[in-house]
Amino acid sequence: MSKPSPITLKQVAEAVGVHFSTVSRALNPATRAQVKPQITARILETAEQLGYRTNTLASSLRTRRSKVIGVVVPDIASLLFPPILEGIESTLLKEGYMTIVANTGNDPVRHRRILSGMIERRVDGLILATATLKDPILDEWISERAPVILMNRSDDSGRAPSVTNDDIRGVGLAVGHLVELGHTRLAHIAGPHGLSTGAMRARGFRLAISERLQSSAKPVVVEAEAFSRAAGRTACIDLFERYPDVTAIVAANDLIALGCYDTFLDRGISCPRDISVTGYNDAPFMDLVSPPLTTVRIKQREMGAEAARLLLMRINGQDVPADILLRTELVPRHSTAAPRDQPRS
Amino acid sequence: MSKPSPITLKQVAEAVGVHFSTVSRALNPATRAQVKPQITARILETAEQLGYRTNTLASSLRTRRSKVIGVVVPDIASLLFPPILEGIESTLLKEGYMTIVANTGNDPVRHRRILSGMIERRVDGLILATATLKDPILDEWISERAPVILMNRSDDSGRAPSVTNDDIRGVGLAVGHLVELGHTRLAHIAGPHGLSTGAMRARGFRLAISERLQSSAKPVVVEAEAFSRAAGRTACIDLFERYPDVTAIVAANDLIALGCYDTFLDRGISCPRDISVTGYNDAPFMDLVSPPLTTVRIKQREMGAEAARLLLMRINGQDVPADILLRTELVPRHSTAAPRDQPRS
DNA sequence: GCTCCTTTTGCAAACGTTTGCACCTTTGCT
DNA sequence: AGCAAAGGTGCAAACGTTTGCAAAAGGAGC
Numbered sequence: 001m002s003k004p005s006p007i008t009l010k011q012v013a014e015a016v017g018v019h020f021s022t023v024s025r026a027l028n029p030a031t032r033a034q035v036k037p038q039i040t041a042r043i044l045e046t047a048e049q050l051g052y053r054t055n056t057l058a059s060s061l062r063t064r065r066s067k068v069i070g071v072v073v074p075d076i077a078s079l080l081f082p083p084i085l086e087g088i089e090s091t092l093l094k095e096g097y098m099t100i101v102a103n104t105g106n107d108p109v110r111h112r113r114i115l116s117g118m119i120e121r122r123v124d125g126l127i128l129a130t131a132t133l134k135d136p137i138l139d140e141w142i143s144e145r146a147p148v149i150l151m152n153r154s155d156d157s158g159r160a161p162s163v164t165n166d167d168i169r170g171v172g173l174a175v176g177h178l179v180e181l182g183h184t185r186l187a188h189i190a191g192p193h194g195l196s197t198g199a200m201r202a203r204g205f206r207l208a209i210s211e212r213l214q215s216s217a218k219p220v221v222v223e224a225e226a227f228s229r230a231a232g233r234t235a236c237i238d239l240f241e242r243y244p245d246v247t248a249i250v251a252a253n254d255l256i257a258l259g260c261y262d263t264f265l266d267r268g269i270s271c272p273r274d275i276s277v278t279g280y281n282d283a284p285f286m287d288l289v290s291p292p293l294t295t296v297r298i299k300q301r302e303m304g305a306e307a308a309r310l311l312l313m314r315i316n317g318q319d320v321p322a323d324i325l326l327r328t329e330l331v332p333r334h335s336t337a338a339p340r341d342q343p344r345s
Numbered sequence: 346m347s348k349p350s351p352i353t354l355k356q357v358a359e360a361v362g363v364h365f366s367t368v369s370r371a372l373n374p375a376t377r378a379q380v381k382p383q384i385t386a387r388i389l390e391t392a393e394q395l396g397y398r399t400n401t402l403a404s405s406l407r408t409r410r411s412k413v414i415g416v417v418v419p420d421i422a423s424l425l426f427p428p429i430l431e432g433i434e435s436t437l438l439k440e441g442y443m444t445i446v447a448n449t450g451n452d453p454v455r456h457r458r459i460l461s462g463m464i465e466r467r468v469d470g471l472i473l474a475t476a477t478l479k480d481p482i483l484d485e486w487i488s489e490r491a492p493v494i495l496m497n498r499s500d501d502s503g504r505a506p507s508v509t510n511d512d513i514r515g516v517g518l519a520v521g522h523l524v525e526l527g528h529t530r531l532a533h534i535a536g537p538h539g540l541s542t543g544a545m546r547a548r549g550f551r552l553a554i555s556e557r558l559q560s561s562a563k564p565v566v567v568e569a570e571a572f573s574r575a576a577g578r579t580a581c582i583d584l585f586e587r588y589p590d591v592t593a594i595v596a597a598n599d600l601i602a603l604g605c606y607d608t609f610l611d612r613g614i615s616c617p618r619d620i621s622v623t624g625y626n627d628a629p630f631m632d633l634v635s636p637p638l639t640t641v642r643i644k645q646r647e648m649g650a651e652a653a654r655l656l657l658m659r660i661n662g663q664d665v666p667a668d669i670l671l672r673t674e675l676v677p678r679h680s681t682a683a684p685r686d687q688p689r690s
Numbered sequence: 691g692c693t694c695c696t697t698t699t700g701c702a703a704a705c706g707t708t709t710g711c712a713c714c715t716t717t718g719c720t
Numbered sequence: 721a722g723c724a725a726a727g728g729t730g731c732a733a734a735c736g737t738t739t740g741c742a743a744a745a746g747g748a749g750c
Contacts, residue, residue: 004489004490006490006736008735008736008737009736009737010736018699018700019699019700019701020700020736020737021699021700021701021702021737021738021739022698022699022700024736024737024738024739025699025738025739028738031738031739034697034698034699035698035699036697036698036699039698039699053461053464053465054465054736054737055406055465055467055735055736055737056465056466056467056737057402057405057406057411057466057467057735057736057737058406058705058735058736058737058738059736059737059738060402060705060737061400061402061403061406061705061706061707061735061736061737061738062704062705062736062737062738062739063705063737063738064705066402067466068445068466075431076427076430076431076434077427077428077430077431077646078427079629081427082421082422082423082426082427083422085421085422085446086420086421086422086448089421089446089447089448090448090450093447093455093458093459093462096462098445098447098459098462098463098466099445099446099447100413100443100444100445101430101434101444101446102434102438102443102444103431103434103435105435110438113438114438116398117438117441117443118443119398120398120399120400120401121401121402121412121413121443122400122401122402144349145349145351258630258633261633283629283630284424284628284629284630285603285628285629285630285631285633285634286630288603288606288630288633288634288635289630289633289634289635290633290634290635301422351706353705353706353707354706354707355706363729363730364729364730364731365706365707365730366707366708366709366729366730366731366732367728367729367730369706369707369708369709370708370709370728370729373708376708376709379727379728379729380728380729381727381728381729384728384729399706399707400705400706400707401707402705402706402707403705403706403707403708403735404706404707404708405707405735406705406706406707406708406735406736406737407706407707407708407709407734407735408707408708408735409735691750692749692750693748693749693750694747694748694749694750695746695747695748695749696745696746696747696748697744697745697746697747698743698744698745698746699742699743699744699745700741700742700743700744701740701741701742701743702739702740702741702742703738703739703740703741704737704738704739704740705736705737705738706735707734707735708733708734708735709732709733709734710731710732710733710734711730711731711732711733712729712730712731712732713728713729713730713731714727714728714729714730715726715727715728715729716725716726716727716728717724717725717726717727718723718724718725718726719722719723719724719725720721720722720723720724
């Protein structure tokens with residue numbers, strides 16, 4: 001495999017018979033005005049014909065802008081992130097940026113390695129969907145050199161702008177829906193409290209309950225160990241044991257809700273006849289599971305696009321005064337119905 | 346926002362009191378042996394303490410290796426690609442490579458822009474899951490400078506190694522399963538013939554039919570316009586009109602199969618009682634749709650990992666003698682059953 | 691024809707690495 | 721002690737751009 005060196009400015013210059021700095025100017029739209037149109041034309045033509053392609057490495061080295069940004073997510077392969085990534089990628093591409101993505105799998109060592117790699121590649125900015133902003137590597141380096149945007153997670157320290165779902169309102173929608181159906185004994189299966197989304201949705205649940213059911217006692221919340229189907233199943237068993245008279249479950253995400261389905265099946269409980277359940281996120285195919293899941297839709301693509309937009313602002317030196325809370329939307333399907341009056345066996 | 350310049354080799358050198366080339370050698374494990382252990386220790390320490398991070402841009406410029414590779418997919422947000430990306434990313438990260446991903450949305454203009462961007466950033470290699478290898482930009486540049494691996498799609502010209510599913514065998518599994526259940530009047534709803542996966546699976550279907558049902562007439566195949574639920578629904582209607590006596594459908598992917606479900610619902614046809622259907626890919630939640638879909642599982646993560654592995658081989662100058670065909674696996678669920686003898690109304 | 695602008699072009703210094711080469715120490719051997 | 725061979729270190733040239741500055745070229749006004 002022969003590897004002919006790529007054409008350089010110098011070679012184009014030689015072919016045209018000018019100095020290579022002139023070629024550089026002619027090729028760059030911003031400086032093109034400085035060179036005689038006639039020459040520009042010839043340069044453009046021969047560059048094209050020779051197949052010249054800017055060496056971004058060299059130009060980034062000089063200009064200190066890599067036109068690359070880094071995106072770090074816990075798990076690319078989850079159902080949540082792909083549309084977000086799509087939103088980021090296409091927003092940035094329009095502005096000439098390309099996107100390095102990496103997933104940590106929640107492994108702190110890997111997280112570190114990834115951050116290092118991105119810093120060494122001199123990304124112009126970072127979008128993080130990983131929990132920890134505590135990583136000292138960020139303090140020491142990124143925060144002063146390259147802007148950071150937080151996504152799907154927020155950070156109390158307020159050191160970086162964040163883009164998140166309005167989970168308080170979202171969970172409120174689910175609770176409101178169930179209350180309107182006549183439920184009074186609701187429970188929440190929360191995500192891990194260590195994750196800001198888990199904590200936020202639980203807070204939303206408590207708030208909504210206290211607003212809608214003044215009478216009621218302390219809100220019922222059990223915590224799942226992960227945002228997964230298996231954890232949802234286990235948590236649901238736990239819930240039934242501790243609070244047998246619950247008639248409706250607000251799950252912290254769709255997977256947890258599906259885990260509840262599993263437990264319902266195990267125990268011969270019929271949904272929505274015996275119990276109602278709502279999900280969160282509206283993952284693909286939630287309209288096709290049985291019963292079709294009532295859930296809260298979030299704007300994934302928009303989340304990515306917004307994060308990218310904020311990042312671009314910061315890169316261009318503008319200030320980002322506020323965090324962004326994305327609207328959510330209730331999608332009623334058939335996993336929720338009015339409660340039966342008889343308690344479960 | 347102050348942007349202090351990052352620490353350079355020179356600064357570390359000054360702090361230690363040696364020439365910066367010595368620092369470079371000490372920091373690079375490959376050349377570390379050349380410098381006195383005592384000095385190395387001091388260099389390592391001050392580098393650490395100063396927070397030195399290699400400027401990969403500069404080093405890539407010099408070494409002509411960017412340690413970045415590019416991945417191009419038609420749609421990041423589809424259900425197919427995320428696990429593949431995960432496989433690629435984590436395989437490459439282990440070797441110190443990072444991954445730029447971009448999605449074309451099947452837009453040729455965008456495809457071009459993306460390829461340009463990656464070339465200009467001097468990626469060390471490319472993994473393409475997009476159909477067209479015909480893009481002249483590839484001929485002119487990439488093929489001679491950076492290795493290319495094809496993924497999920499293959500290319501007859503054999504100019505680049507490919508990693509694909511063994512669709513011939515995979516479809517054979519589905520057909521075999523249905524034949525064993527007693528079906529004799531099978532049909533295939535194919536994906537677009539323009540896509541190599543569509544064409545390959547159709548070929549697999551014809552082959553399997555001719556092997557298993559020697560008696561039978563010409564294999565029944567209708568083509569869906571896309572690998573989508575909507576297209577599947579339409580194609581299924583078409584199929585029923587033209588071949589009313591079919592008792593089993595082999596869909597070219599899960600989404601098309603779900604489209605068939607939609608048509609079944611519209612017409613009050615019961616699956617699997619009146620008709621059987623198989624999917625392809627085993628997307629998430631296919632066990633939860635109603636009825637749970639019998640499908641052919643493909644190894645997505647492995648596909649990504651294999652593609653990455655081949656790419657690394659090529660980057661390191663090794664030859665890749667063969668294409669890779671990944672094993673598939675039948676996942677029997679409840680969308681398939683023995684045929685009723687009565688024809689549908 | 692001269693000066694004085696205004697374009698247009700060339701020159702050269704960065705940007706931060708890697709690496710062949712030459713130089714200067716040691717060390718080991720006779 | 722003398723000498724060669726290692727072993728360490730410094731020097732400087734690349735890698736391919738961008739860009740401030742100087743120089744040249746062309747025009748306008750007198």
